[in-house]
Amino acid sequence: MSDNPWPVHLGRLRFIDAEGKVLASEHIKNPKRKLDVWQGIQVASFMYEGVEVKVETLGLSDQDGVAVRVQSELLREGKMGVELDFPIADGKRRYKAEGGPCEVHKTMMTVTGNELSFERQMDNDIYKGGWRICEGTASFNAYPEERKARLIPxxxxxxxxxxxxxQTQPGSASYTDFDVTKKQTADFWETFWMSGGAIDLSLSKDSRWKELERRLVLSQYLMRTNNAGSLPTAEYGLMAFGGWAGQFHMEMAWWHMAHYGVWDRWHLAEEALTMYQRFLPIARKRAAQLDYKGAKWGKQNSPDGRMKPWDGNLGLSWQQPHPIFFAEQEYRLNPDIKTLDKWNEVVFATAEYMASFPVKDEEGRYKLEFVVTANENGICHNPAFESAYWRWGLNKAQEWRKRLGMKPEKSWQEVSDNLVPLTLEKNPKTGEQVFAWCEEWVWTNPKNRTDYGHPDQIGGFSFVPFVDGVSPQIAANTVRHINDSWVWTRCWGWDFPWAAMAAARTEQPELAVELLLKDNPRNHYSERGINGDWYLPGNGGVLYAVAMMAAGWDGAPERHAPGFPDNGQWKVRWEGLKRAQ
Structure with missing residues (x-):
């Protein structure tokens, strides 16, 4: 099954009036909302029927749940209550979830004093929960056949x-008073903010510093709340069902997780990254099914590692070296035998596939054939980004063998040494040599052009370090060419920090800042701090790129904040960051 016809809300809390109807939006006036990211609390207020309502909301730091405090005379007058319901999909409209009877959903509820316990069953899936009054005089009315309950003051x-x-019924010890929960939440967030890396741009003269710092602060909060769990999320995090049916993409795991390494918060990525060890058996089976060695990592995945049946999932390849990148990140932070033992099987199985995938031609060259590019606008042979990342991954896997006292794997080295060189072309405006997208297109979507979307040409020297065959001068030319010629209004949010990394690595710091903060609808960060108001890979990209620009990277110029212009306009103070690869 490639999609889920029954997307499920765990539950939905909303205000109701005295008749049990949801508050009509046209009667809600002067809504205000403020999120305090230092303490992790949202404070909102609005007017309803001329009476003010104040609401404080907390996401619990140690459990899956929320705590809410409401203040209003409407409560005393019996004109307002709260409803918890369990909306379901109708099996037709993919992401529309509302009420109505459904034979495959069962809801059981029990009211005991100031607590309502519930259990939900959908086919073979079961989850449980509880709703407890902490403050105020109120009672529960349960309507299990309608999948809802009401809290009436x-x-x-x-x-x-x-x-x-x-997954289990919360016990009495799971609940605390609102003020206690508020203090626990504030302590949790203070610990977060006082740990890991930090960047201060406030002494800069360049007027763009404030927007960049706003993005940095809010991106840290957003990634912690959306991408620090048991699996990577889809691009929209935990905020919606979205167009991928809640499935995460293995190639996008880099944008969701890699920043934790350079911000020294690696522990927040570790649980999700165990997916590589957990998915390894099925990745091996996938490679064997296609007559390759090692482990082939999928693209769009289920929580158990199965891949959505789609041709793009089979052809996309830039996710393949990611586990080697992540393993190296962890080794740089913890260079010990424990890290080597944790990752070596994943690293070696990944490299085995990478060595068996290329096709050897009559000249002895190894070609990456029929690759769906990162851009996904076509299928080609020997794409620039994937070719450079492939060589880096194979060479890094050899380093891991050396660390473990093992001899180099000859087949890996043969492939790495003989991969087809990156194809060159000329910038039509300047005549400079630049890297081409690929050696040969096999197929391109006739509705698409190949000068928008992800600018793959710069990928091989962005977060990927320089490898043999990637000339720093040609790389610098390519960054300038992409900046001038790309259709930036038709790309994605992470393309801007991706290009900024490439500009920084090619020692063009002014261009790095320009690309990072390019005035473009696709590079917009909403008042909430979210790229495009929904696309979290952009946020993860900003965090990695700016940390790299501040703390440097392997081979960076030996000066402070080497990725920022040394022109007196930027004053970059930082602490706790880690050098990028």
């Missing part, structure tokens, strides 16, 4: 509660 103008979700 009886007296007072303050009501607070906690709602929890999990």
């Amino acid at each position: 009886r007296d007072g103008d303050v009501l607070s509660f906690v709602c929890l979700f999990g």
Whole structure:
């Protein structure tokens, strides 16, 4: 199955009026909302029927749940309550989830004093939870056949509660008073902010510093709340079902996780990255099914590592070296035998596939054939980005063998040494040599052009270090060419930090800042700090790129903040960051 016809909300909390109807938006006036990212609390207010309503909301730091406090005279007057319902999809509209009867959904509810316990079953999936009153006089009304319950205030103008979700029923010790939860949440976020790396741009003269710092601060908060769990998320994080049915993409794991290494918060990526060890058996089977050695990593995946049946999933290849990159990140942070033992099987199985995939031609060259480019606008032979990343990955795997006292693997070296060189072409405006997208296109979508989307030509020297065959001068020419000629209005949010990394690595810091902050709708970060107001890979890219520009990278110029212009306009103060590869 490539999609999920039954996307599920764990639950939905919303205000209702005295008749049990959801508050009509046309009657809500003067809404205000403020998110305090230092303490992890959202404070909102609005007017309803001329009466003010104040709401404090917390996401629990140690459990799956929320805590809410409401203050309003409407509570005392019985004109407002709270409803918890469990909307479902209708099996036809993919992401529309509402009420209505459904024979495959079962909801059981039990009310005991100031607590409502519930259990939800959908086919073979079961989850449980509880809803407890912490403050105020109120009572629960349960309607399990309608998959909802209501909290009806009886007296007072303050009501607070906690709602929890999990695989087991929460015990009494799971609940705390709202003020206690508020303090715990504030402590949790203070610990987060006081750990890891930090960057201060406030002494800069360049007027763009404030926007860049805003993106940095909010991106840290957003990635911590959306991408620090048991698996990477889809591009929209935990904020929606979205167009990928909630499935994550293995190639995008880099943008969701790599920044934790350079911001010294690696522990937040570790659980999700165990997917490589967990998915290894199925990745081996996938490679064998296609008559390759080693492990082939998929693109769009289920939580158990199965790949969505789609030709693009088979052809896309730039996710393949990622586990070697992640393994090297962890080794740089923890260079010990424990790290080597943890990752060596994944690294070697990945390299085995990478050595068996290229096709040897009559000249003894190894070609990457029929590759769906990172851009996904076509299929080609010997794409620039993948070719450079392939060589880097094979060479790095050899380093891992040496660290473990093993001899180099001859077949890996033969492929790395004889990969087809990156194809060159001329910039039509300047005549300079630049890297071409690929050696040969096999197929391109007739509706698409190949000068928009991800600028793959710069990928082989962005977060990927220089390898043999990648001339720094030609790389610098290529960055300038892409900056001048690319259709930036038809790309994605991570393309801007991706290009900024390439500009920094080719020692063009002014261009790096220009690309990072390019005035473009696709490079917009909303008031909430989200790229495009939904696309989190852009946020992860900004975090990695700026940390790299501040703390440097292997082979960077020996000066402070080598990725920023040394022109007196930027004052970059930082601490706790780690040098990029």
